Amino acid sequence: MKDLTDLTTQCIRCGFCLESCPTFVVTGKETESPRGRIYLSRSAEEGKIAWEEARPHLNACLGCRACETACPSGVHYGEILELARDRLEKRHGSFAKKALLAGMTKPGRLRMQLGLAKLLPGKRIPGVLSRLLSGQAPEADRPVAPSAYSFPPLDEAPLPPIKGEVYVLEGCVMRVLYGRVNEITKRLLRQVGFAVRVVDQGCCGALHAHNGYLDAARSMGQGLSAQFSDDLPIVVNSAGCGSTMKEYENLGVALRGRVFDAAEFLAANGLGEVLSTRGKLEATVTYHDACHLSHGQGIRREPRELLAAIPGVTMVELNEAEMCCGSAGIYNLTQPKMARTLLERKWGNVEQTGASIVATGNPGCHAWISQAAREHGQTVEVLHTLEVLERALSGSS
Amino acid sequence: MPIPEDAMVSQLSAILSPDQVLSGPSVQRAYDCDAYTVDRSKPTAVVMPDSTEQVAAVVRWCVANEVPFTGRGAGTGLSGGALPALGGVVISTKRLTQILEIDLENRCLKAQAGIANKRISDSVKTEGLHFAPDPSSQTVSTLGGNIAENAGGPHTLKYGVTAQHILGVTLVDPTGEILELGGKVSGGPGFDFVSLVVGSEGTLGIVTEAWVKLTPLPTAVKTALAAFSTVRDATESVAVIIASGTIPAALEVMDKGILHALEAAFGLKYPVGTAALLLVECDSNDADSAHEIVEREMETVEAICRANRAMEISVAADEAERQRLWTARKKGVGAMGRIAPSIVTHDGVIPRSKLPDMLDFVYDVAARHGGGVANLFHAGDGNLHPCFYFDDRDPVQVKAVVEAGEEIIRRCLELGGSITGEHGIGVEKIDLMPLMFSEDDLRLQAMAKSIFNSGELCNPCKVLPNQKSCVEHKKRWRGVAW
Numbered sequence: 001m002k003d004l005t006d007l008t009t010q011c012i013r014c015g016f017c018l019e020s021c022p023t024f025v026v027t028g029k030e031t032e033s034p035r036g037r038i039y040l041s042r043s044a045e046e047g048k049i050a051w052e053e054a055r056p057h058l059n060a061c062l063g064c065r066a067c068e069t070a071c072p073s074g075v076h077y078g079e080i081l082e083l084a085r086d087r088l089e090k091r092h093g094s095f096a097k098k099a100l101l102a103g104m105t106k107p108g109r110l111r112m113q114l115g116l117a118k119l120l121p122g123k124r125i126p127g128v129l130s131r132l133l134s135g136q137a138p139e140a141d142r143p144v145a146p147s148a149y150s151f152p153p154l155d156e157a158p159l160p161p162i163k164g165e166v167y168v169l170e171g172c173v174m175r176v177l178y179g180r181v182n183e184i185t186k187r188l189l190r191q192v193g194f195a196v197r198v199v200d201q202g203c204c205g206a207l208h209a210h211n212g213y214l215d216a217a218r219s220m221g222q223g224l225s226a227q228f229s230d231d232l233p234i235v236v237n238s239a240g241c242g243s244t245m246k247e248y249e250n251l252g253v254a255l256r257g258r259v260f261d262a263a264e265f266l267a268a269n270g271l272g273e274v275l276s277t278r279g280k281l282e283a284t285v286t287y288h289d290a291c292h293l294s295h296g297q298g299i300r301r302e303p304r305e306l307l308a309a310i311p312g313v314t315m316v317e318l319n320e321a322e323m324c325c326g327s328a329g330i331y332n333l334t335q336p337k338m339a340r341t342l343l344e345r346k347w348g349n350v351e352q353t354g355a356s357i358v359a360t361g362n363p364g365c366h367a368w369i370s371q372a373a374r375e376h377g378q379t380v381e382v383l384h385t386l387e388v389l390e391r392a393l394s395g396s397s
Numbered sequence: 398m399p400i401p402e403d404a405m406v407s408q409l410s411a412i413l414s415p416d417q418v419l420s421g422p423s424v425q426r427a428y429d430c431d432a433y434t435v436d437r438s439k440p441t442a443v444v445m446p447d448s449t450e451q452v453a454a455v456v457r458w459c460v461a462n463e464v465p466f467t468g469r470g471a472g473t474g475l476s477g478g479a480l481p482a483l484g485g486v487v488i489s490t491k492r493l494t495q496i497l498e499i500d501l502e503n504r505c506l507k508a509q510a511g512i513a514n515k516r517i518s519d520s521v522k523t524e525g526l527h528f529a530p531d532p533s534s535q536t537v538s539t540l541g542g543n544i545a546e547n548a549g550g551p552h553t554l555k556y557g558v559t560a561q562h563i564l565g566v567t568l569v570d571p572t573g574e575i576l577e578l579g580g581k582v583s584g585g586p587g588f589d590f591v592s593l594v595v596g597s598e599g600t601l602g603i604v605t606e607a608w609v610k611l612t613p614l615p616t617a618v619k620t621a622l623a624a625f626s627t628v629r630d631a632t633e634s635v636a637v638i639i640a641s642g643t644i645p646a647a648l649e650v651m652d653k654g655i656l657h658a659l660e661a662a663f664g665l666k667y668p669v670g671t672a673a674l675l676l677v678e679c680d681s682n683d684a685d686s687a688h689e690i691v692e693r694e695m696e697t698v699e700a701i702c703r704a705n706r707a708m709e710i711s712v713a714a715d716e717a718e719r720q721r722l723w724t725a726r727k728k729g730v731g732a733m734g735r736i737a738p739s740i741v742t743h744d745g746v747i748p749r750s751k752l753p754d755m756l757d758f759v760y761d762v763a764a765r766h767g768g769g770v771a772n773l774f775h776a777g778d779g780n781l782h783p784c785f786y787f788d789d790r791d792p793v794q795v796k797a798v799v800e801a802g803e804e805i806i807r808r809c810l811e812l813g814g815s816i817t818g819e820h821g822i823g824v825e826k827i828d829l830m831p832l833m834f835s836e837d838d839l840r841l842q843a844m845a846k847s848i849f850n851s852g853e854l855c856n857p858c859k860v861l862p863n864q865k866s867c868v869e870h871k872k873r874w875r876g877v878a879w
């Protein structure tokens with residue numbers, strides 16, 4: 001693992017990252033900017049300020065990594081943040097955060113909570129939990145339990161022969177809230193000649209890594225890589241998971257070169273052509289860049305190209321498409337106010353496009369922007385990118 | 398008796414609101430320097446006013462309590478201008494970021510001081526206009542900071558520095574009074590106080606709003622990158638181009654010290670054996686023959702470069718490629734972190750004809766002080782930016798870099814130049830002022846400053862040397878580095 005001082009000294013304080021950082025743009029505070037957070041982390045690491053002083057500013061960071069995209073010096077902000085949060089958690093951890101993560105990353109438990117949640121009054125997450133996590137009133141709704149889904153069997157006639165196998169990461173949140181997206185991933189892979197090998201799989205550890213539980217993340221990563229034991233490609237439809245898995249080597253886990261975002265993999269294997277010949281969807285579509293896809297994995301082009309390939313689809317660019325929506329893992333639970341400000345900003349931009357669908361590639365963004373949609377009268381439909389593609393091919397709703 | 402931190406915070410919170418007043422160790426650390434990291438000094442508190450009236454109220458409180466105050470925009474300054482040299486209050490403009498009025502007919506716009514420069518241009522792009530001053534830091538540096546430093550940029554060569562584009566300012570003077578200087582219409586009667594405020598490095602008060610000129614975007618533009626195997630060939634080309642009577646919109650040199658980082662950061666391509674790249678842009682918005690003019694100018698430029706042994710000249714094929722070249726140039730200094738932990742970007746001016754000798758001198762200084770240097774600079778203006786890179790954890794290196802800078806500046810003066818082109822004096826070069834100005838000159842400047850200032854509270858210890866209490870305090874912040 002790299003040294004926090006070395007990582008932070010790569011920042012020469014030019015300030016180019018400031019205007020791309022959502023928390024700086026909203027607050028105007030140096031302490032809520034990438035440059036400030038890097039400086040504070042370095043200062044704490046070198047004993048110039050106490051780690052506790054840096055804590056609120058590191059907690060307020062979305063981990064969206066827009067600053068990495070902006071930084072000409074190639075500062076590895078994501079790594080800095082994870083290491084700094086690891087320091088903080090080791091000093092004085094947050095019990096509530098740990099419990100929440102445990103709940104979210106064990107599909108069984110998440111499912112049970114969802115069940116219980118339906119029995120509780122009100123739709124917000126319980127105020128007690130929110131105050132434990134953030135000291136503020138909650139903003140995030142309890143996740144809406146998924147509606148049942150079923151797809152028509154694939155029309156075998158135009159399908160290419162199977163040319164290989166892949167794994168699909170089922171994900172914790174994805175599996176429970178958006179099981180349909182996993183199903184769709186398999187269908188789309190089949191469209192380009194891939195079969196999915198099914199294995200028992202655990203959590204990838206992304207939420208743990210992002211929140212400073214590096215040891216836990218490491219052991220989850222090791223577990224997962226043992227489950228994906230041979231060298232088949234691993235297709236991931238959740239940007240946050242994909243981004244962590246592509247960087248597993250920072251945790252000493254070897255999967256590098258095998259992990260692909262679903263849009264990335266499908267585009268590279270000719271789904272664009274399939275869509276342009278057999279797809280159809282009359283819709284105006286805009287695309288929100290999930291931070292862990294654009295900033296985390298550098299994937300911006302592929303999802304847009306796949307969507308644009310659908311006959312009948314008109315693409316419109318979203319203003320501030322690459323600015324975080326505020327969901328950011330569990331951020332909307334730990335920092336509800338900032339998350340809400342960013343959500344409203346995002347929704348304003350979405351509505352301004354006049355699109356009928358906004359597509360995105362991450363379950364966190366999906367759920368959070370869906371909440372805005374519900375609150376604002378469902379004027380725009382929120383879908384995973386893959387759901388739009390599937391709808392164009394099978395007409396499923 | 399200086400007022401204690403808690404009292405300061407609670408009293409300022411009563412004037413503003415509590416969430417507009419920041420303090421504590423993290424805040425004091427984060428605001429202890431700008432992009433010039435050699436000198437550092439902590440404020441006691443930072444305020445984030447959201448109106449001119451709030452700024453005025455804070456300044457009046459500071460005056461009543463004898464607390465020093467320093468304005469701050471994005472903190473991209475390169476001479477320690479936003480460093481609170483005597484502590485006190487930092488007044489941030491980052492909650493004053495609105496565009497207030499756009500007057501297309503008269504091609505001008507009024508904005509608040511904390512807006513990032515580029516957002517002004519973006520807001521009128523579809524109208525074919527822009528705010529011409531384009532410091533390389535323009536995506537983040539603020540209008541107020543640009544005004545304070547009279548910022549230049551690559552296109553200054555043709556379009557002039559910030560001063561030429563500011564029509565009027567709203568200034569909270571150092572007593573807390575709100576002044577409207579100049580206005581939408583330029584050239585009114587009376588003294589031109591606007592010009593005095595532009596470039597005063599925040600020592601004459603806090604600018605909260607400004608009327609700026611909007612300039613038509615060129616209708617034709619061509620950008621070329623010429624590669625040379627020696628820096629001398631590149632700088633000689635610059636001198637000849639200007640002497641030929643052709644004034645390109647921009648003439649920028651990048652030397653081998655930075656090329657590797659630019660390649661890593663932006664994928665900039667250049668031939669093997671390149672020692673310097675010359676970025677040339679020609680533009681025009683002539684109603685009838687913009688394209689012909691640009692074509693002709695570029696031919697002249699290319700011929701001169703070739704005569705000066707250019708190894709390769711490539712013209713950007715389209716707007717996307719042109720933007721890529723400019724991103725590499727403008728964000729170039731920002732890529733230096735790939736080479737070393739810290740940088741100091743020096744800033745001096747010399748007559749263009751002296752560029753080749755001066756560059757040799759810069760390399761020699763770097764070699765003698767054992768430091769690394771990269772140059773990327775506004776060659777067309779003779780505005781040099783030797784960027785020294787070092788490790789700020791080593792006090793010996795910090796000292797060497799400061800000394801190297803002073804040697805370079807002295808040489809600029811010997812060659813008939815200036816101690817700063819656009820980054821300002823700040824705290825960095827305050828001791829060098831007497832090299833350029835006589836005692837009388839300095840006294841005159843101090844008198845001009847006293848028109849606005851009765852005391853010494855407004856951005857103290859900047860620009861003019863030997864200010865009260867600064868000499869002794871300087872020991873605290875000079876070269877604190879890490």
Ligand SMILES: Cc1cc2nc3c(=O)[nH]c(=O)nc-3n(C[C@H](O)[C@H](O)[C@H](O)COP(=O)(O)OP(=O)(O)OC[C@H]3O[C@@H](n4cnc5c(N)ncnc54)[C@H](O)[C@@H]3O)c2cc1C
Nearest residue numbers: 470471472473474478533539541542545548549599604819
């Ligand atoms: C990578 C990089 C490239 C750069 N390129 C250029 C370049 O090409 N050309 C150039 O000229 N400069 C350049 N600079 C220097 C710097 O960006 C400019 O000096 C810029 O104008 C500073 O703006 P700022 O908002 O960051 O001001 P700050 O650094 O925050 O402040 C600078 C000075 O202005 C004062 N000030 C700020 N706001 C106000 C206000 N509202 N009222 C009164 N005083 C105020 C401060 O007190 C301080 O003295 C560059 C800097 C970097 C880091």
Ligand code: SF4
Nearest residue numbers: 021061062064065067
């Ligand atoms: S990760 Fe996002 S919120 Fe955090 S500092 Fe970077 S840009 Fe800002």
Ligand code: SF4
Nearest residue numbers: 011012014015017071
């Ligand atoms: S852009 Fe990079 S080097 Fe510049 S201040 Fe931000 S993190 Fe530091």
